[in-house]
Amino acid sequence: MSPKKIAVLGAGSWGTAMAVMMARAGHHITLWGHNPSHIKQLKIDNSNVEFLPGTDFPSTLSVTDQLEETVEEHDFLMLAVPSHAFRQTLLKCKPQLKKDTIVSWITKGFETGTGLLAHEIVIETLGKDTKLALISGPSFALEVADNLPTAVVVASTDIEVATEVADIIRNSNFLTFPTKHLASAEIGGAMKNILAIAAGISDGLGYGANARAALITLGLTEMVQLGHVYNCSESSFLGLAGVGDLVLTCTDNKSRNRRLGLQLGQGKKIDDAKQTIGQEVEGIHAAREVHAICEKWSLDMPICIQTYRILYEGLAPDVAVRYLLSRAQLAEPQLD
Numbered sequence: 001m002s003p004k005k006i007a008v009l010g011a012g013s014w015g016t017a018m019a020v021m022m023a024r025a026g027h028h029i030t031l032w033g034h035n036p037s038h039i040k041q042l043k044i045d046n047s048n049v050e051f052l053p054g055t056d057f058p059s060t061l062s063v064t065d066q067l068e069e070t071v072e073e074h075d076f077l078m079l080a081v082p083s084h085a086f087r088q089t090l091l092k093c094k095p096q097l098k099k100d101t102i103v104s105w106i107t108k109g110f111e112t113g114t115g116l117l118a119h120e121i122v123i124e125t126l127g128k129d130t131k132l133a134l135i136s137g138p139s140f141a142l143e144v145a146d147n148l149p150t151a152v153v154v155a156s157t158d159i160e161v162a163t164e165v166a167d168i169i170r171n172s173n174f175l176t177f178p179t180k181h182l183a184s185a186e187i188g189g190a191m192k193n194i195l196a197i198a199a200g201i202s203d204g205l206g207y208g209a210n211a212r213a214a215l216i217t218l219g220l221t222e223m224v225q226l227g228h229v230y231n232c233s234e235s236s237f238l239g240l241a242g243v244g245d246l247v248l249t250c251t252d253n254k255s256r257n258r259r260l261g262l263q264l265g266q267g268k269k270i271d272d273a274k275q276t277i278g279q280e281v282e283g284i285h286a287a288r289e290v291h292a293i294c295e296k297w298s299l300d301m302p303i304c305i306q307t308y309r310i311l312y313e314g315l316a317p318d319v320a321v322r323y324l325l326s327r328a329q330l331a332e333p334q335l336d
């Protein structure tokens, strides 16, 4: 694949790791960040990026805080901002956006307040003919920045766009699989953050590996249940963006969502836990949106709801777990 010009919009750990990975593969990357002092610091010294220690920037990677000219000069955008900044970033891009620009994103979450999926926001703000794609799957920023093998899906309702994006960003350490299951990939990426908090809570309380495996399995059935609202098939959650990312973030302490849960399970207050992590914890927002969606559609998703109650209603983690255990399921929840 010949080198491309790609603009990564969002200079947090994930945008930076993706930018470095693609620049190493020979692409010409512009990394935009909204915080001028952060960008200034990166221009002076990028040898010790916060949360990505030891990540040197290749010469094919430049940084900027100028969004307008970045959008103007690129026909491939990759949004890496947190979900709460997704719509406003698209709106800021819109005036400079060219007709055939690829709008891709690596954000994981529902829109705060509306519960919309990212592709719904793209269509609402930029129109239904936008060439859009999501890149998602089990992919810790630190490991991608360290050049460790990673496999993700590139999802778009237009499989030609998914294939084009997958072909551009694939390299020997970063495998990409095109898929048309866009909504499932978005739901998987957003839901696993809530479930990673739940798994962290369970581990923080000292419940063992059996409980964690049960949470992962039953969490997957909740993911599938939510998918029914969007007409997603059960099997569409069994890939990298669903079960793959769920297993990763529920089991490894590189996950910020899991680490938040661990601290809550150990008795820490949520504000203190958030402060210790010092980065985005998307599951906190996603729990609120999923709670609202469950109310709207009368969905029974006990793990997500108990996690919401711990996060927003001050429910004690051990009480939430006892509730889950006491639900006396007559039958194991099934995927179909």
Ligand SMILES: NC(=O)C1=CN([C@@H]2O[C@H](COP(=O)(O)OP(=O)(O)OC[C@H]3O[C@@H](n4cnc5c(N)ncnc54)[C@H](OP(=O)(O)O)[C@@H]3O)[C@@H](O)[C@H]2O)C=CC1
Binding pocket: 010, 011, 012, 013, 014, 015, 033, 034, 035, 038, 051, 080, 081, 082, 083, 085, 088, 089, 106, 107, 108, 109, 139, 140, 141, 142, 278, 279, 280, 282
């Ligand atoms: N890190 C990871 O391993 C992965 C993360 N993701 C997803 O990527 C997304 C970004 O997360 P991540 O990079 O990890 O988070 P970080 O906490 O590392 O960084 C978030 C970045 O977003 C910036 N930001 C905040 N508000 C705005 C805004 N309004 N406009 C532009 N930029 C803004 C912050 O800048 P400042 O702090 O200067 O305000 C910061 O640089 C999330 O949805 C996450 O779930 C997906 C896969 C892997």
Ligand SMILES: O=C(CO)COP(=O)(O)O
Binding pocket: 108, 137, 138, 139, 140, 141, 193, 196, 245, 248, 249, 254, 255, 256, 257, 258, 280, 281, 282
């Ligand atoms: O999405 C991720 C890995 O795929 C990162 O997970 P956390 O946001 O929980 O760190």
